[in-house]
Amino acid sequence: MHTDKIIAAPETVGIIMDGNGRWAQARSLPRKEGHTKGMINLIEIASAAFRLGAKNVVCYSLSTENLNREKDELEHILSLVLRYFDAFVDAFRSRKVCAKFVGRLDLLPEEIRYSLLRTESLLAEFAGTGRTIYIAIAYGSRAEIVDAVNKAISRGEPVTEQELLAELSFPLELDLIIRTGGERRLSNFFLYQGAYAELYFSDRYFPDFSKEDLHEAFEWYASRQRRRGLVL
Numbered sequence: 001m002h003t004d005k006i007i008a009a010p011e012t013v014g015i016i017m018d019g020n021g022r023w024a025q026a027r028s029l030p031r032k033e034g035h036t037k038g039m040i041n042l043i044e045i046a047s048a049a050f051r052l053g054a055k056n057v058v059c060y061s062l063s064t065e066n067l068n069r070e071k072d073e074l075e076h077i078l079s080l081v082l083r084y085f086d087a088f089v090d091a092f093r094s095r096k097v098c099a100k101f102v103g104r105l106d107l108l109p110e111e112i113r114y115s116l117l118r119t120e121s122l123l124a125e126f127a128g129t130g131r132t133i134y135i136a137i138a139y140g141s142r143a144e145i146v147d148a149v150n151k152a153i154s155r156g157e158p159v160t161e162q163e164l165l166a167e168l169s170f171p172l173e174l175d176l177i178i179r180t181g182g183e184r185r186l187s188n189f190f191l192y193q194g195a196y197a198e199l200y201f202s203d204r205y206f207p208d209f210s211k212e213d214l215h216e217a218f219e220w221y222a223s224r225q226r227r228r229g230l231v232l
């Protein structure tokens with residue numbers, strides 16, 4: 001198994017965890033089963049990313065658009081926050097990783113919001129370690145950008161690119177974005193922060209995406225030449 005730390009691991013990684021529903025449907029299981037597997041795998045894969053040397057890992061777990069899914073499926077996805085609360089806190093506590101939730105948390109039921117805030121506070125002591133797991137939930141990049149621009153307008157001062165970045169709920173540049181599940185699109189995931197991210201697409205459905213697959217993605221990243229518009 002490849003678990004060695006990678007030289008030149010991406011510092012900030014985004015993971016679009018797609019394909020839970022199709023994973024379940026391919027096994028004649030209800031889509032919900034795929035979401036449960038996906039939640040378990042989120043903890044595994046994010047932990048592995050820190051082990052390989054990443055400092056910030058941001059996982060896309062629910063978009064604002066996903067809030068319009070069928071009630072039953074949505075309620076199940078949200079219930080996983082409560083069901084895996086302990087496992088999540090224990091896993092990241094043991095790695096001394098701090099947690100932050102980004103998105104329109106006000107659109108979530110109060111019980112869920114409370115659980116997210118409690119998770120953040122239980123891991124807040126690790127803020128100084130330089131390792132943070134971010135969960136994008138009820139998140140949409142366009143809305144995040146519009147909110148940041150409106151904040152800047154209300155102050156009546158023009159902002160620079162760096163200042164606008166600092167206004168965002170996730171104020172970091174992404175080095176690598178991984179999308180599982182076979183689609184080649186960003187689906188409203190960190191459009192501003194990902195301007196120069198390397199994009200890695202895997203055909204595996206997220207519940208099947210393994211630590212070995214992650215290692216492969218990181219190795220691929222390490223082989224890229226990041227020119228940022230220059231001639232190197």
Ligand code: IPE
Binds near residue numbers: 063181
């Ligand atoms: C990703 O899996 C998780 C969420 C969007 C909540 P999907 O539920 O989109 O799974 P597919 O893409 O339909 O297989």
Ligand code: IPE
Binds near residue numbers: 017019063183187
């Ligand atoms: C993106 O997946 C959102 C998450 C993985 C949470 P979707 O399944 O919602 O994206 P589309 O509909 O294929 O663009």
Ligand code: MG
Binds near residue numbers: 018019020181
């Ligand atoms: Mg999908």
